Amino acid sequence: MRFDPEEWKKKAEKDFEEAWKAGKGIVEEVSLNEAYPRNLISIGRPHPVYEVIERLRRAYLSLGFTEVINPLIVEDVHVKKQFGKEALAVLDRCFYLATLPRPNVGISEKQIEKIREIVGDFDAEGLRKVFHLYKKGVFGGDELAYKISQVLNTDDTTALKILDEVFPEFKELKPVANNLTLRSHMTTGWFITLSHLIDKYPLPIKLFSIDRCFRREQGEDASRLYTYFSASCVYADEEVSVEDGKAIAQALLSHFGFEKVKFKEDEKKSKYYIPNTQTEVYIYHPARKEWIEVATFGIYSPVALANYDIDVPVLNLGMGVERLAMVIQGAEDVRKLVYPQIYSNLTLSDVEIASRIKVREVPRSKEGVKIAKAVIGAFERYRDEIGPCEFLAYEGDFFGVHLKVYVLEREKVKLCGPAAFNELVVYNGSIYGIPKTDEWLEYFENGVETGIRYVDAFSYLVAAKIEESLIKRENGEIRVRVVESPRDINIEIDEKLRNYIVSRGGKIDVRGPTFLSARWEFE
Template identity: 65%
Template sequence: MRFNAEEWKRRAEKDFEKAWVEGREVLSDVPHFRRYPFIGYELGKPHPVYETIQRLRQAYLRIGFSEVVNPLIVEDVHIRKQFSKEALAVLDRCFYLAGLPRPNVGISEDRIRKIEKIIGKNFSVDELRKVLHLYKKGVIDGDDLSSEIAKALSVEDHTALKVIDEVFPEFKELRSEPTTLTLRSHMTTGWFITLSRLADKYPLPVKLFSIDRCFRREQGEDATRLYTYHSASCVIMDEDVSVEDGKAVAEALLRQFGFEKFRFKEDDKRSKYYIPGTQTEVFAYHPHLENNRKYRDGWIEVATFGIYSPTALAEYDIEYPVMNLGLGVERLAMIIHDYSDVREMVYGFRHIQLSDVDIARKIEMREVPLTAKGLEIASAIIRAFEENASAQGPCEFLAFKGEVFGRELEVYVFERENVKLCGPAYANEIVVHDGNIYGVPRSERFARYFENGVATGVRYVDSFSYMAARRIEEALMTGREEGEVRVRVVEGLSDVNLRVHESLMNYLISNGKEVDVRGPLFLAVRFRVR
């Protein structure tokens, strides 16, 4: 079956949009949703790895594979059974698990006296000895030990912790001891265990997939390797499976990610758990990679498959042949999202890019009027500047006259020099374009900023007038009867009564973005009380 990548993408987007709308309907009945209306109205940003996992899950389900969870923690005997003579090399790359032993703690006369001194009273030695004995046998867990000792001594938990710390050094001296348990280093390790449980219980063919973590004890993490990665693996168990089945699955799966052409090459590694000659590397062509030299003009290795060895299957009493295909999620995510360093993709934050809308919403005025009358004053100042912007100075215009806080107030816009009332930048507007914050006029020169970016609707004259109104309010509250508010040249956001949070500024700087709001403003307001 051929898969149309665009069709699957269209369906996925439609399903997601439906789920988002349904989610908002559910959230609308939640009190916190009504209190914080932004919840549910903005789509968050998924991590590239988990976004790829979700797409892989849907891709596997579409081609008829059922999802299972394979064992993550396995005894090392399974590696020996599956890898035979290669087991030592594989185990060298495994993380072994260790645990703390449970010490046999005695209670001497000296310890009894120390405990009595700490808790300030006598206690039942038998009750305490019983608790320690149950802990040794594993009946009491380590995280319950302090509370159980507190009960035995009839004291608070913090006192019990002091007793453990000062009287029983055995607990502080514990050292972890290794076990035979390992963290799965290959998804194959889990597949043998899972298939052995299904072999005689489910009708053929059995088609399963699992996407989960594996752990590899590398010499260190670098641009291509991490200690833990995600494997997207599948198996087909049937009476007759072949390399052709692996090719068909690889193609059906990867076409859903935009890959168009495929090449198959016998893998030189030849793992012992595959039948010789069946281990195959899958190379795929993706159009958006053809100009990228590191991917050989669009071709890249993305998966490996093979047929499990009958010898390895026999160790688990599996009598049917099994085809296994696997790919590294991080590798596929790096291709899709154009990363060259897996550490940057997994641990970095490049994917959490703020949109122009996100940035615009975080730009706010530093000072705003405190009262309705203050807002009226701000509107009057804006109107006076707009109506007389080109007036030649020296000049003065009454912007507001009225009663404020029981006093008769007059507010004027003015210019004392032989220049226009408003400076050239008075109508500049704050706009966010491509992650940058600009203060520019709505002119042909800057039309693309407004067409492709997000305009805040805040002009310099607006933010200045709000600041002026606030300063006038504060002056009247402190008994002042006259004063001036003016701004000459704008160098930064604060000069025009605007601000962004320090964290946003750090984000902009770290992502190479700029805040350019420079301009000659030259606005002035004066007030007096009659």
């Protein structure tokens, strides 16, 4: 039966979307803690490589492929079986694993005396037994110091000191390589996986795996890393062709909006593929204005498959996740894409800056939150009243104590100053405390509102101080006349964020007269 990617894609996508929607029912709603007033919810940012991986996973699933995890650590014999005469060239690019040998530790009289100088008398035969069991692999190196401390009746720190000063053979250990390798191609794992499935499952077998591969490059640069993600699949059936590979590649890439795909016969001609089937897949990189290879596919050689008793044709496609992500992101250096924290300068969006602005002190109880909201309400109702004036904002039972809270102004000015209802807004990398008026409309429309007003932060500080005063039942009063810095109005902007904003030429301008006052009394 000839492979039709469009029909396959449409049917599989419908089935997948229904399953996806059905799974959403298990997600629970999570309510935010009321104690944090109007703070912008901090939303994490995914890594672009893992974003592409997740989209590739959904694409493969929608095309009817089943996800598997292939062996990551494999014996080099598999490379030899699969790659034949090319094995040496492939193994040259593999990382071989090595382990520390476990020394055969003897204990001389001189060493016994030295240990006695540190811990006093001890069971020498018991210590010999510990080393013998360690050599046999009864327990690992992470338990050695603990086992020694038990025999010597001492602590782990002293046991480590004895290992360091009395048994130099442990410091002189050097790794010894074995025949285990980290896979450099997903193909290495596919042969092993298929050999266990081919006689157990009906055809066609469609599998995919998106996982790490490791390659010993001469060094890491703008286009190469020691480790990368391969989005690989196999399609095993009685009849497969190069056209099937093209259809799968096109169907996958269409999920990312790439409709124009180029195919070119690969000149490398790996021996594990049937001649003239190895094909490179290209998409257009708009930033570099050139076609970029993102995948390769081919049909496995019957000779290599026979070494694993696989008796049906197998098409394999491998897609470089980082390469695809580079095109999507418009990146030109894979190091900056994968390790931005190391190779790129940190940049924070206005949303990220806003998410790191916090109210410093907040009430811890639900009743405290009610008090804060009542104070906010009183300021909003009486904001234009001229002082001297005082208004009851809250009265009630507060953990068994009668409490009254007032908002007030002792001088002949409005209850709330001109900046009392200013809101913190992040705009072009700067933080401003500004009123929501036409003058500042641009900042609100094109910046990021934190939802934190000065009156809110002040009122939550009032409630927090009332909670602190409850134990001693101490009456109190708080006043904030003029704001010069965020802390003046109970706002927290951590030092690292300050330094980042200033280093980028940004501002933190929260100045303004608030004239906010509140007092409370316990009865």
